[in-house]
Amino acid sequence: MNNQKPKYHQIIEAAVKVIAENGYHGSQVSKIAREAGVADGTIYLYFKNKEDILVSVFEQKMGQFVDKIADAIKGKDNVSDKLLKLIEMHFSQLSADYHLAIVTQLELRQSNLSLRLKINQVLKPYLTMIDQIVEEGMELGEFREGLNIPLVRQMIFGTLDEIVTNWVMKEQKYNLIRMVPEAHALIIGALVYE
Amino acid sequence: MNNQKPKYHQIIEAAVKVIAENGYHGSQVSKIAREAGVADGTIYLYFKNKEDILVSVFEQKMGQFVDKIADAIKGKDNVSDKLLKLIEMHFSQLSADYHLAIVTQLELRQSNLSLRLKINQVLKPYLTMIDQIVEEGMELGEFREGLNIPLVRQMIFGTLDEIVTNWVMKEQKYNLIRMVPEAHALIIGALVYE
Ligand SMILES: CCCCCCCCCCCCCCCCCC(=O)SCCNC(=O)CCNC(=O)[C@H](O)C(C)(C)COP(=O)(O)OP(=O)(O)OC[C@H]1O[C@@H](n2cnc3c(N)ncnc32)[C@H](O)[C@@H]1OP(=O)(O)O
Ligand SMILES: CCCCCCCCCCCCCCCCCC(=O)SCCNC(=O)CCNC(=O)[C@H](O)C(C)(C)COP(=O)(O)OP(=O)(O)OC[C@H]1O[C@@H](n2cnc3c(N)ncnc32)[C@H](O)[C@@H]1OP(=O)(O)O
Numbered sequence: 001m002n003n004q005k006p007k008y009h010q011i012i013e014a015a016v017k018v019i020a021e022n023g024y025h026g027s028q029v030s031k032i033a034r035e036a037g038v039a040d041g042t043i044y045l046y047f048k049n050k051e052d053i054l055v056s057v058f059e060q061k062m063g064q065f066v067d068k069i070a071d072a073i074k075g076k077d078n079v080s081d082k083l084l085k086l087i088e089m090h091f092s093q094l095s096a097d098y099h100l101a102i103v104t105q106l107e108l109r110q111s112n113l114s115l116r117l118k119i120n121q122v123l124k125p126y127l128t129m130i131d132q133i134v135e136e137g138m139e140l141g142e143f144r145e146g147l148n149i150p151l152v153r154q155m156i157f158g159t160l161d162e163i164v165t166n167w168v169m170k171e172q173k174y175n176l177i178r179m180v181p182e183a184h185a186l187i188i189g190a191l192v193y194e
Numbered sequence: 195m196n197n198q199k200p201k202y203h204q205i206i207e208a209a210v211k212v213i214a215e216n217g218y219h220g221s222q223v224s225k226i227a228r229e230a231g232v233a234d235g236t237i238y239l240y241f242k243n244k245e246d247i248l249v250s251v252f253e254q255k256m257g258q259f260v261d262k263i264a265d266a267i268k269g270k271d272n273v274s275d276k277l278l279k280l281i282e283m284h285f286s287q288l289s290a291d292y293h294l295a296i297v298t299q300l301e302l303r304q305s306n307l308s309l310r311l312k313i314n315q316v317l318k319p320y321l322t323m324i325d326q327i328v329e330e331g332m333e334l335g336e337f338r339e340g341l342n343i344p345l346v347r348q349m350i351f352g353t354l355d356e357i358v359t360n361w362v363m364k365e366q367k368y369n370l371i372r373m374v375p376e377a378h379a380l381i382i383g384a385l386v387y388e
Pocket of ligand 2: 174317
């Protein structure tokens with residue numbers, strides 16, 4: 001996975017579009033090559049196989065996304081605002097790219113276990129960021145004591161993820177970003193009420 | 195879908211096991227027939243094709259599950275207790291059957307859109323039941339006013355579903371039912387805090 005070479009990003013962007021439009025199983029490497037405007041052989045200079053392309057797409061986009069969030073929340077001293085920012089960025093990242101949302105909500109949910117374990121490892125830094133926000137909120141007394149961190153993170157991620165999946169299933173026809181304040185209020189309630 | 199004939203249930207139970215063990219894509223109709231102890235041709239007396247088997251498995255199990263919950267909560271006059279019962283039954287139903295949990299959390303998440311829309315229609319009565327509990331809680335003043343029902347249901351279902359998926363990904367090695375009180379407390383917090 002040589003992501004310094006110039007055609008790498010071209011192939012990644014082509015892959016998002018082809019996978020969203022044809023499904024992962026219907027996305028032959030040759031289709032991705034055609035969309036990227038490169039020869040089939042070129043793909044194999046960057047990626048081992050189709051599975052490697054899917055995981056690399058996610059790795060690449062997720063890495064950028066986590067860096068962006070880390071940057072955006074580090075200035076805020078209020079933990080509730082950090083969570084608000086995270087929700088806002090989660091929804092707006094996916095709102096901004098129709099194809100990306102189909103890939104994250106449908107195509108990355110592969111039932112093939114070894115592929116799925118790789119995908120989940122890529123997701124982990126994002127989940128860890130959520131854990132850290134929850135821990136900080138407890139330390140600062142903004143959230144109630146004794147929260148079960150993995151369970152709370154499952155609640156937060158599960159809530160955001162299900163809201164996004166419903167919006168994708170409804171063909172993205174309503175405004176997802178408008179859901180941010182209510183989603184935030186529900187999650188804060190869960191974390192402070194005792 | 196003639197579910198009165200005696201072999202119907204035999205095939206349904208065989209399908210759950212075969213699909214959990216081989217994945218939906220690796221589950222040929224002939225494998226399901228062998229597990230059920232019937233001839234391949236017999237399967238086609240009951241089901242149009244493999245997709246029809248998957249949807250029917252879900253329909254059958256979901257129908258029973260929704261009836262059981264409706265029955266269990268109708269006696270309770272406290273809305274928080276209805277929700278507790280629903281969470282308890284969701285977790286214990288899946289805890290009780292290793293194969294069923296793999297099917298619900300992995301194999302029913304097909305990215306094929308037409309199949310997925312059918313699966314989601316089968317899920318709908320369960321989601322409607324959650325909506326009714328939330329509405330009742332608002333009417334009785336147990337929950338705060340002005341909750342956005344679809345969004346709240348996405349939070350509740352998303353939370354439960356993500357907790358179950360994590361437990362499946364961890365090969366069901368911890369006790370899911372032990373999570374019930376904490377999951378309930380988080381959800382109640384979301385619904386009452388203002
Ligand atoms: C194209 C890309 C675009 C990206 C752009 C960005 C856009 C915005 C973001 C979009 C996100 C979309 C994501 C798409 C995701 C696809 C994958 C899914 O389907 S996700 C949706 C479906 N969800 C999934 O597939 C699940 C995803 N999550 C996971 O699989 C795991 O959390 C992990 C692998 C990520 C980390 O695992 P690990 O490193 O182990 O860390 P843990 O903390 O989890 O666990 C620590 C310990 O605690 C134990 N424990 C846990 N919970 C409980 C509990 N409730 N009670 C008791 N114990 C519990 C556990 O057993 C472990 O014990 P041990 O083993 O150490 O003894
Ligand atoms: C082997 C089986 C064993 C079973 C045993 C039982 C064990 C326990 C239970 C286990 C459960 C496991 C389930 C497995 C599920 C597999 C499927 C999944 O992946 S599920 C996980 C992934 N999740 C999914 O795949 C999603 C599943 N859900 C859905 O696809 C849909 O909710 C539906 C099709 C079920 C109902 O749809 P519909 O009849 O339309 O009713 P709606 O109320 O949704 O919508 C009403 C209106 O409100 C609009 N609106 C909605 N939200 C919002 C909002 N936030 N803001 C603004 N507006 C919103 C919406 O556009 C609509 O407007 P319009 O169109 O009328 O103008």
